[in-house]
Structure formats: structure tokens, C-alpha cells
Amino acid sequence: TRHDTVVTRWAIDHPVHDLFNGLARQKWKRRSCGTGAHGQRIYDWARVEVRPWHRDDRRHWALARRSVSRPEEISYYIAYCPADTTLDELIRIAGSRWAIEECFQSAKQECGLDDYQVRRYPGWHRHMTLAMAAHA
Template structure:
């Protein structure tokens, strides 16, 4: 998962296909203030979630002023990069480093990038990427079909009411539907546009674009789409327990050092919690009825 996190200074089961990388992107809402904007990569499973990569975003107004950059400890080799380019680089590095995950997901600020989605397709990386209603896809009828135009007139039985996970106020329940696109792709893969419609305000619809194995169910795609919100807990715990946003750094290397240490501490706590859950489960599970003298492998 990839997302952007903004701080005012000083203020998948470990190797299963259910692990998700998410791009995280956050900024201070509703106000203008001095802040540092980072792009983070998170790793999320049903047993825990943590941040595994980070980059400080530098606007062009900074990278165009090399003297200002030098004063902040920014090397002359550091050029301007969009936040999407940073996200793509971090996801690419996760693939190269063989981090075990099954899916990539991101919010619309990143998922709207056709270039990134195409790169993930080419690498056969399964993904569910949020996008805007103005995005377009290839269908049987058009090479530039607006995603919002795929769902009007869809039979009512095509919409399924499902939860996409636990939220602060209970289950996040929406009506969901999907329409297949890019029908001339590989036989064992599918592209879908997924619509998520508010139950109380049905005029509010958001969209995702998915690339996945042909037998992937709508419920599984909903689970992956909902995993993006689990990362909010990751940020909250990293701030509260590891001081992720408790710093006064003004230099490029200082920001990365602080984030790295906070992320390492959070990853350690996450692993310890998962281990404790495993221990508790082992203590409460009934004894095996197997007559074998050897434990059965989970591999």
C-alpha cells in the first residue's frame, strides 16, 4: 500500500497471497502550514501491518534551487520526482527484493496513473487501485471508456452488499459491483472496474481498477480494496508508540534517519504482537487428534 504522510516539523500472512503492499499518501487537511510530505510503503496482513519504505517528497521549487537544497543536506544528484514516481520506485524495489506479497493497492492519487498500472500488469503483479470517475479503460465498445459510464443500467442483482472491513464506527458496508474490461488480455488473468456505492447516499460512487487471476472472486477484490484503510491504524500506532511524527529535523538525511528508526521500532512491535498472537492461539487450540508422530507441515 502506498500513501503520502505529511508532518509538521516538531511537531500477506508473512508469505501468503493475502499480503498487501499499500501506497500511503496523507497531508494536513483544510489548512496551509509548513510541513514535510513523505510517501510511504506499507505491508499489511491479517496478523499485522507496518511501514517498510519511505521517501521525502521535494517539490520543484526546492529541487530547482540547488543552493537551498545543499543547505538542507540534499545532494545535487537528488532531482525532482513526482509522488507517483516515488511510489512506483518503492513498489519496484519490493518486487526486486522478493518481499512476499500478493497484492498492491493505492488510493486514487496513485491508482489513476495508467503508466503505473501498465507497469504492474507487465510484471504480473496483482493489484486493486483506486481511481477517479473520470478515468478511462478499454472495453469491447471503446478504447477510451469512462469508468463511471460502465455501471448505469447494471441489473440490481449485480450489486452485492458487502463489508470491506472494520472501521472506527463498525463495519464499512457498501454496495459493490464489477464490470470486466480489456477482454482481449491473457486467458488466465482478468481486468475489472469495481464500483463501491454508498448505502445511505447511492449517488456517491467510487471506483477501483483491478488486475488479478481469472478465478478471483468479487469478495476477494473487496477485501483487497478495503485493506488500504487498515494502514490508518499503522500510522496511528507508529505515531503513538514509536514517535513517527515526533521530530524537529530540518535536513533531508535527518528526516530519513528519524523515519527509518521509527519504522524499525514499529516493525519490531508488530512482529512481537504477531508472535504473541501465535502463542496465545497455540495455548488455546485443542490438542491434535492426528495419530502421526510428526507434525503436519503448513507449507
């Protein structure tokens, strides 16, 4: 959310919203993150590097997804990926979240993924494994 914080060069708890608040217009790219129920899901996207203490071959990014019709609506993602990962790749991966959520919703309705009453991990693990196998 806009109130979550990230580690930056300037602060340990830096509000993620402030990273994108004054970002130059050319840093925002209009891209589709995949097909949804009503066609292409097109948003404005931008990324800012966070957590400057990293391995040479990896990067942490704060990724912002801004609504085209309502620019005040912004969603945020944190990504940890290879250093050469492009913005388009991050957008594609962020867009895959919708399909994953649809799969879990379907599994809850059809296979009882959320209908368990257990108190220990082995029981929960068995239930989840069988529900996911049934859903597959």
C-alpha cells in the same frame, strides 16, 4: 474518480462511471468490506471486466463501491488478479486499504515518516527504512 477512464472492448478511454451507470440491480451485491471505527462498513459492490486483452489466467476488473445511504456516492478501484478471484475476495482486499492508510497515518505522526528533506533516492530510502523499522 468518476472521471477516470479505462480500456474496454468498446473504447480505449471509456469513463469508468459509464460502466456502472446502467448496470442491472441484481449485479450489485451488498457486502461488508471489514470493520471500521463505527462497526461494519457495508456498501453495495459491483464489478465489470475491463482490458479484454489479457492472459488466460488473469483478469482486470473495474470495481465500484456505492454508499447505501447516498447511492450517488461511488468509489472505483481497478483490480488485476487471478481469473478465478471472486467478488467477495476483491471486496475484502479493497477493504484492507483502510488499515493500510491507518498504518501510514500512524507512522507519519509517531515516526516522522513524512519529515524528510532529501534530494536523492539513497537518502530517501534510508529515511523510509528507518522510519518503518521504528514504527514496526
